[in-house]
Amino acid sequence: MVPYQQALVIQGASGSGKTTLLGLMAGLDQSSSGDIELLGEHLTDKNEEQRARVRAGKVGFVFQSFQLVQGATAIQNVMLPLELGGSQDAFELSKKALCEVGLEAKADTMVEQLSGGEQQRVSIARAFAVKPAILFADEPTGNLDAKTGGQIADLMFRLRDQSGTTLVLVTHEQVLAERGDVHVQIESGRLLSVD
Template identity: 60%
Template sequence: MLIARQLSKVVQTAEGSLTILDSVSLNLERGKSLAITGASGSGKSTLLGILAGLDEPTAGSVELDGDDLTGLDEEGRAAVRAKSVGFVFQSFQLMPGLTALENVMLPLELHGKSNARAMAELFLQRVGLSHRLQHYPRQLSGGEQQRVAIARAFASEPAILFADEPTGNLDAATGARVIDLLFELNRDQGTTLVLVTHEQRLAQRCEQHLVLQAGKAVEPGHLSAVQAAH
């Protein structure tokens, strides 16, 4: 499902070259889950962006659901994202002028789904928000907004879901419910999960765990599921 080989990312700064990622490799099978952890500035979000086709590596390659992302231009990568990828962000990224229902319907309508409303209602029901369909983001709590974002991501039935600190803006109890929801949908739909997180409770729920330290992948002592792609 997701294979990264020797990914590196180097940027030029006023002080010279800065290596953000240094020869990172991984192999994640379909339907499995991967946590990416590390200190701030370790390269987590950069790696997530490259794996999802939002950014390009300086060196190395990424294969996502059978497509070689590093062999594609931005238009090609966008087509792969539209076909295979869902996103959940820490900041929710809901459209403030749209209701919860409309926020979930929007990407479905953009993809030409004739049953967009029914699908949106179904997934909002699955995340426990059937009573909030006509509420706007400003009328929802942080946990409810994140559940709308999760419904929006899963309603498109992506092959793989990338989540960047999905519980970062939530209190502990709400964050725990969101984590449970992510893994419930992962299990029920067979969606592959890639999660960037600071939370060990979330990382421990994943089947694989990749720790970044100064741009390099290091294997955690208590988890041995990191797989290097060859």
Template identity: 55%
Template sequence: MLQSLSEVVLKVEGLGKDVPALAGEGADRLTILSDISLAIRGGESVAIIGPSGSGKSTLLGLLAGLDDPSRGRVLLDGVDLGALGEDDRASLRAEKLGFVFQSFQLLPMLTALENVMLPLELAGRTDAHGRAAEVLARVGLGERLQHTPLQLSGGEQQRVAIARAFAVGPSLLLADEPTGNLDPHTGERVIQLLFDLNREQGTTLVLVTHDRELAARCDRVLGLQDGRLVSGA
């Protein structure tokens, strides 16, 4: 599993995030994350664990450039996300990032195939249809291309989401509680798929979970508590 441990893909330096506090919370800003520094190498699989409210999702959002940090910086393949505009970050995501969410985030009005085609089309790929069908076949949904999310079970939906995430061949895959909405059996199959694809494609995997068993299957586990890294960095 540790093949081609090469350069650092993702580097985080002194990352912090504050949000405006609600009335009655004393200070006028609330610190969600503080002083996070870490480096993740190509092909590595890393789990971020921590209890609810520890800042896991916020960290993941910052790693993906979905939000701006209050302090510090995130470098993806050496590019400082903070130095990029919204649209440049979007382009970077289209090129290098895959996403898997707890709530799947499939577009309900599109079929499985069309959902997977979406990032390919956004990246301007002409083989979107063929590539999407291929990835869907790989996750075992070759027969269900024309089904819409509502016609699929939760496990199937998450497999579509995984197919969508891997379709563009991302160098970094971020997963937010990928099994959070699934029963243990289905969750296990989805996780297996995630790891299999990760290995096959040599993708770097960062997943957020509070499932210690799942975390243990990763190369490295980062513990987060009250917005600080407490282990694994």
């Protein structure tokens, strides 16, 4: 059980199953046994199409390698999940989200032309723009230097505080992990500890 509006941090060695667990919790993958409930919906008996409907407008993602749409601008990347969900004011909401992450001036810049830190901020703006109930982040600072990584972590937690979003983080970074409320340690696909 992930506590509401808190930050759950998943840690473990490489290959221990952190990303698999994150994917299962977010409904990106289907478990072969057991039951996963996301925002009151049981995911196990749902196909990908149905799980996508559960995620729509309620779940956000931040990836280690940003995963922005190349060939598009910063604001277009933020608009994407909003428009996929049928939002009518995607442009205004995206502008506001970029403003929140300090990238208002670079809204019309192609994402390829942004630095790594800026790209991750666009990714965070994209995740928070849909006002998600829960945000899944896979090594969000993994591709950034310590200083930028710290700034990104600050940003994520500040936005979490503002929006009341629940955070689920996979990270190797001890500094980031320490900011979590609940810590889960896994090894070879098994839960070692929860504190």
